[in-house]
Amino acid sequence: MAETSEQYNNVIETCRALFINKMKDYGSAWRILRLPSLTDQIFIKAQRIRGLQQNKEHRVDEGQESEFIGIINYCIMALVQLEKGVVEQPDLSLEEATQLYDEKIAETKQLMLDKNHDYGEAWRDMRISSLTDLILQKLLRVKQIEDNKGKTLVSEGIDANYQDMINYAVFALILLGQNEANTKE
Numbered sequence: 107m108a109e110t111s112e113q114y115n116n117v118i119e120t121c122r123a124l125f126i127n128k129m130k131d132y133g134s135a136w137r138i139l140r141l142p143s144l145t146d147q148i149f150i151k152a153q154r155i156r157g158l159q160q161n162k163e164h165r166v167d168e169g170q171e172s173e174f175i176g177i178i179n180y181c182i183m184a185l186v187q188l189e190k191g192v193v194e195q196p197d198l199s200l201e202e203a204t205q206l207y208d209e210k211i212a213e214t215k216q217l218m219l220d221k222n223h224d225y226g227e228a229w230r231d232m233r234i235s236s237l238t239d240l241i242l243q244k245l246l247r248v249k250q251i252e253d254n255k256g257k258t259l260v261s262e263g264i265d266a267n268y269q270d271m272i273n274y275a276v277f278a279l280i281l282l283g284q285n286e287a288n289t290k291e
Contacts, residue, residue: 170278248268
């Protein structure tokens, strides 16, 4: 599991660097987005990944990797919105946003480590397409919970679903990286 932790950190380092650079370009404009808008952004990215996996022809020259990174970063934004609420004007400095990013990732990574221990790293034997489908399933669950005004009877809440999507996307990026490395050998 030490290898998983290191691989996880490497993936997040890439995602975090992009988040910081986008914050430098745009500030915290994302703070005005309501949760359903963030959920829809994640849905668009997951649908694009599924399309890339199913279609032979690609008209936009971006692969799955950038979309999985987008899923991770949008899920972190959603977790921040859940905690802090939506605002009418951007209100976070780069430092504040980065600190929140790091807090949400630390919580999400701990969840991954706990589940990974219990499930015995089963994700390593999964197909990337299955991870994509699981993300889409989680999105449909989140949409339903949003339609139910955030209420669930016996199920985990929206935050747990966003965390699972982050972890599935990280797993997919790790597997994509391994597949790429194996192809070069």
